[in-house]
Amino acid sequence: MGDADRKLFVLDTNILLHEPFSIYSFQEHDVVIPMTVLEELDRIKDSKRDVSRDARVAIRALEDIFKEATPDEIGEGIAVGKGDATGTVSILADFEIKETVHAFADKAGDNRILNAVLYLQTKRSPRKVVLVTKDINMRLRAKGAGVMYVEDYRTDQLIDDVRLLTKGFHQFAGSFWDKVGECNSQAYGTETLHTLPSELLDTPFVNQYLLDDSDDFAARVQAIDGDKAVIKDLSRERLMHRVAWDVKPKNIYQGMAMDALLDPSIDLAILTGPAGCGKTILAMAAALEQVVEKGMYDKIIVTRNTPDIGESIGFLPGSEEEKMLPWLGAVTDTLEALHMHDECTDGSMRYIMEKANLQFKSINFMRGRSIQNAFVILDECQNLTASQLKTIITRCGEGTKLVCSGNLAQIDSSYLTPVTSGLTYIVERFKNFEGSACVYLNGVVRSRLAEFAEENL
Numbered sequence: 337m338g339d340a341d342r343k344l345f346v347l348d349t350n351i352l353l354h355e356p357f358s359i360y361s362f363q364e365h366d367v368v369i370p371m372t373v374l375e376e377l378d379r380i381k382d383s384k385r386d387v388s389r390d391a392r393v394a395i396r397a398l399e400d401i402f403k404e405a406t407p408d409e410i411g412e413g414i415a416v417g418k419g420d421a422t423g424t425v426s427i428l429a430d431f432e433i434k435e436t437v438h439a440f441a442d443k444a445g446d447n448r449i450l451n452a453v454l455y456l457q458t459k460r461s462p463r464k465v466v467l468v469t470k471d472i473n474m475r476l477r478a479k480g481a482g483v484m485y486v487e488d489y490r491t492d493q494l495i496d497d498v499r500l501l502t503k504g505f506h507q508f509a510g511s512f513w514d515k516v517g518e519c520n521s522q523a524y525g526t527e528t529l530h531t532l533p534s535e536l537l538d539t540p541f542v543n544q545y546l547l548d549d550s551d552d553f554a555a556r557v558q559a560i561d562g563d564k565a566v567i568k569d570l571s572r573e574r575l576m577h578r579v580a581w582d583v584k585p586k587n588i589y590q591g592m593a594m595d596a597l598l599d600p601s602i603d604l605a606i607l608t609g610p611a612g613c614g615k616t617i618l619a620m621a622a623a624l625e626q627v628v629e630k631g632m633y634d635k636i637i638v639t640r641n642t643p644d645i646g647e648s649i650g651f652l653p654g655s656e657e658e659k660m661l662p663w664l665g666a667v668t669d670t671l672e673a674l675h676m677h678d679e680c681t682d683g684s685m686r687y688i689m690e691k692a693n694l695q696f697k698s699i700n701f702m703r704g705r706s707i708q709n710a711f712v713i714l715d716e717c718q719n720l721t722a723s724q725l726k727t728i729i730t731r732c733g734e735g736t737k738l739v740c741s742g743n744l745a746q747i748d749s750s751y752l753t754p755v756t757s758g759l760t761y762i763v764e765r766f767k768n769f770e771g772s773a774c775v776y777l778n779g780v781v782r783s784r785l786a787e788f789a790e791e792n793l
Contacts, residue, residue, distance in 0.1 A: 342366055342423075344460055346453050348469035349376040349445075351489050354721060354756070356393035358489060359401070359416065365423050366413055368456065369398065370430040372448040390723075401425055428452050446474055453483050470756075501744075501760055502767055504606070504774035505545035505592060506538050512548040512555075527568060529558060534565035543602065543773040545592045547572075554588070556595070559770075570595065581629075581674060583621035589777045590614050596773035597622035597739065600632065604729070604772035606763055607741040610790045612782030615741040616715060620670045623711040623739075627692045633711040633737065635693035638667050640715040641724070667696075667715065699728065709735040717742035717759040719749045725758035 343365040351358050352373065359367050374395075381391040401414050402425075413424030430452035449467075457465045466485040467478050478486045508515065520531040534540055537557070546555040546567060554575050558566040575591030577584070580598060585591035589609070596605045597618060607615040626632040668685075675684040688694070699720075714728055717740045725740070732738050740762065744754040754760060766772040780787040 343464045343466055344368055344456055346370065346428075346449070346456065346465065346467050347373065348449060348467065348471060348474060349373045349380075350470045351468055352377060352394035353380070353387045353390045354470055354489060354752075355723065356390050357397055359397060359425050362423050367423060367425045368428050368452075369425065370428050370449050370452045372430055372445050372452070374398075374427070376445055390721075398425075402427070428456070430455075446471075446477070450478055450481050450483065453478065454481065457482075457484060501608075501763055502541075502544075502774065503608075503776035503778075504543075504763075505547060505589075505776070506540075508538075508546070508548040510548065511550050512546065512553050530555070530567050530569060531564055532567070534560055534563055537565055537567075540565050541767045542770045543596070545570075545595075545773075545775070547588065554592075556773075580618075580625035581621040583617065583674070586614065586781045587779050589775065589779060590618060590781070593618050593775040593777055594622065596775055598626070599773075600737075602771060602773050603732070603737055604762075604766060604769070605737070605739045606759075606766065606772065606774040607739065607777060608759065608763065608774070609743065609777035610745065610780055611743055612780040612786040612790065613777035614781050615743075615777060616667065616713075617670045617673065618777075619713050619739045619741060620667060621674060623713060624674070624688065624692055626737075627711055628688065633735070634709040635695060635711070637695050637697055637707065637710050637712045638715065639697045639699050639712070639728075641699050641719045667713070699724070705731050706733045707731050707736050708733040710737075712736060712738045714738060714740045715742070716746075717762075718744050718747045718754075718757050719752065720758040721752065721756075722758045722761040725762055729762070 343362075345362050345365055346368045347358065349372075352369075355361070359369075377391045377395055381388050381395060401416060402410055405414050410427050411429070413426035415422050415424055430448050453465060453467045464485055465483075466487055467475075467483050468487050468489050469475055469478070470489055475486045475488070515536055516532055518532075522529050522531075537544075537546070540557050540560055542557055542560060544557045546557065547553065552572055554570045554572045555567040556570055558568045560566075572588060572591070575585065575588060575595055578591060578594040578598060580594060583594075585594050590613075593605070593607055593614075596602050605619075607619065609615060623633075623636045627634075627636055671685050671688065672681060675681050675688070678684040699714075712732065714725075717725065719742075720728075729738060740759065742757075742759045744757060744759060747754065747757060752758075763774050767774070780790045
């Protein structure tokens with residue numbers, strides 16, 4: 337590969353906050369970190385923002401590369417990578433660049449980064465100099481200022497359009513069995529398994545649910561072996577009669593979700609869908625059923641990402657669980673709904689929370705833990721990055737079931753989009769893992785008002 341073929345990637349600050357180890361993702365090309373980016377990372381690492389940890393991780397990653405290098409070597413670039421895919425990472429002293437971009441004065445940091453890209457574009461021609469940023473407005477400003485190549489960071493982006501994200505089930509037009517010729521069926525106790533050619537299924541994966549237009553057929557892919565697929569016959573009637581803590585599915589999508597939540601062979605259940613489709617109440621009902629009634633798990637842990645508490649409504653008093661209560665209102669609302677017909681709702685809730693050993697935990701304190709024999713509900717996953725979700729999932733030890741739920745239309749993080757959300761990432765990454773199942777809960781069942789709002793607003 338000639339020197340002219342090697343690209344120069346200039347990273348914006350938000351790339352290192354989104355993925356602190358992104359410096360290793362550019363293989364045989366060269367990465368340039370402007371000094372302005374280091375200054376911005378320095379300001380963020382000491383802040384109380386939820387990205388301060390990512391800033392510190394990125395700084396440590398850079399320190400590991402540059403700790404024994406001389407100033408000249410840092411300017412030239414330090415080799416990273418292995419084998420033929422060896423690129424370099426360098427730091428550019430952009431404050432020495434005198435050429436300026438005429439833009440808003442309050443964006444001095446962005447302007448210095450743009451100056452650095454334009455400077456490299458001129459000095460390193462004919463090499464491609466690419467600005468990589470997740471800031472859409474920065475990409476527009478860069479193009480307007482004369483930057484030839486501007487890209488988003490897509491290394492952790494598995495799909496280009498969120499509409500392509502798997503729903504966890506496939507619905508066949510007409511009758512499924514009319515499409516099937518010969519089929520080998522075997523009964524194992526109450527289970528019936530069918531072995532048939534995998535080409536009959538549309539891009540099958542393990543634990544994918546199968547439906548058709550009839551009122552009877554429903555199945556789940558049990559295994560895929562070359563050109564053969566084994567499916568487990570479920571039937572719609574059986575799915576619609578799954579019950580957990582007196583909660584029954586209101587539609588077939590909730591029936592599939594309930595099946596995944598109650599199946600002990602599934603360690604990770606991912607529930608996606610619009611607001612009001614029943615994600616939280618199904619997860620909570622399944623958790624109570626399996627912890628209190630069946631004793632399959634020792635406790636229920638509920639956690640979610642907490643935005644900057646100090647900046648929004650001030651610091652909250654009390655213990656960790658008391659501080660978490662405002663952010664877990666969806667769960668306490670769900671518990672109240674499950675026991676609203678009891679003689680004393682408050683008394684029932686207190687009794688059940690104690691009986692189920694229900695714990696509210698902040699995601700910030702999950703790192704380093706090992707969670708055993710627990711039913712873990714991770715709510716509002718759409719606001720987490722892939723690396724944050726990895727941190728949580730790797731906490732789960734033996735006998736633990738994890739339920740991740742979220743709505744990609746309700747992302748609050750300014751650093752994430754539906755295609756870069758950690759929820760999208762795990763749906764695609766765990767698609768072929770035999771211990772996970774994903775269900776998109778189509779349809780709003782909360783109320784006719786919520787349903788109309790979801791469809792028309």
